[in-house]
Amino acid sequence: MKDALVIIPTFNEIENIEAIIKAILAQEKDFDILVVDDNSPDGTSAKVKELQSEFQDQLHLLLRANKTGLGTAYIDGFKWALQHPYDYIFEMDADFSHNPKDLIHLYNACAIKGADISIGSRYVDGVVNVVNWPVSRVLLSYGASRYVRFITRMKIADTTAGFVCYKRKVLETINLDEIKFVGYAFQIEMKFKAYLKKFNIIEVPVVFTDRTKGKSKMSGSIISEAIFGVIKMKFNSLFSN
Template identity: 70%
Template sequence: MSDAIVIIPTYNEIENIEAIIRAVFSQKKDFHILVVDDNSPDKTAQKVKELQQEFKTSLFLLERDKKDGLGSAYIAGFKWSTEKKYEFIFEMDADFSHSPKDLERLYDACALDNADVSVGSRYVKGITVVNWPMSRILLSYGASWYVRLITRMKVKDSTAGFVCYKREVLETIDLDKIKFVGYAFQIEMKFKANKSGFRIVEIPVIFKDRIRGKSKMSGSIISEAIFGVISLKLKSIFIKY
């Protein structure tokens, strides 16, 4: 059995799902995959079930009744993965914006180099983003700067969604108290890991915008991040980690 599992949340990713699964399984390191599907109308889950006939012991599917946010999808995946006792648990998008070739670098940072959380970072060495409009780069980079200013975390890419967690981190954080669903979810997880004393390292990666399918970004997700960070900081004053 592998000690590492990659959680891939999906909603209408039929154009990407088979390719990303095969790309992860083609890496030298043996990774398992858990797809968390939010009842995709395009039958993403059905394609995963077909692929399970080929990858019987390494591909898993968690089906949810409705689209309920990225954060809650990852929380469901985290709980499933910790119950199965995987030691290293990954977040990764289905759309190839995160390269499967970088999975082993994130794994090594935790398994060999004593990190508790490793982040595939777009901003730790300049700005390494491809095919994004300048407006979105400024929004994302500005959000990360804003988070550092408010929280005093040293993480330069706090909204990154390409992450490896040691199981101990997810077992320490109270996952039932994670409140946010979009950008703010990624910030909240890193913030609580940091406040709990875990070591977070950033690994530089090249982030590419999706080629197929539609982005799930929305104005509500952005506003959640802006106001959620202030809420996180204020509440942390009264919480003992």
């Protein structure tokens, strides 16, 4: 078993899943993979099971009965990881918006440079590291990160980033059962919980490329959760220990 696990949540990612798995396992650094699939009707989990015969000790599958949100998928993945002796646990999308070649940079930030959390950041160098997004979406995402930073006071440029490496002790310290957000705001909440506990957070510049296959899971309810939930999250933190 390797010291690093990449968690990939999936729902209808049959067009991407085989390629992303093989790309991760082709890296010079050895990683294990846990696919958390929400019972995709397109056969994503069946493809993973097929690939497990090729990558027996590296590829794992956690099959959930229903689609209950990105946050709950990661929480289930984190709990699975903590039942195994991994020291570094990654979040990563299945659609190649996160480049597998950047995994080693996030790993080194934690394993060598002393970070407790390393973030693959689109915005630490401005907005030049986003490819194939329309300007309107870039501005929405960048503005959301600025908004979150203003409300929470976290010194993180890309607060909504979903390409992250956690040291094991971070996930052991945060009460995962108390994470409230289920959509993309989950990414904000995890960073905020870690920030409040004074973990060392480092941003690593990466190039984010929009998916070319499959469909985005973004929705209006997810955006609303992030906008209004952040205020409530910050308010609650003022009255908690």
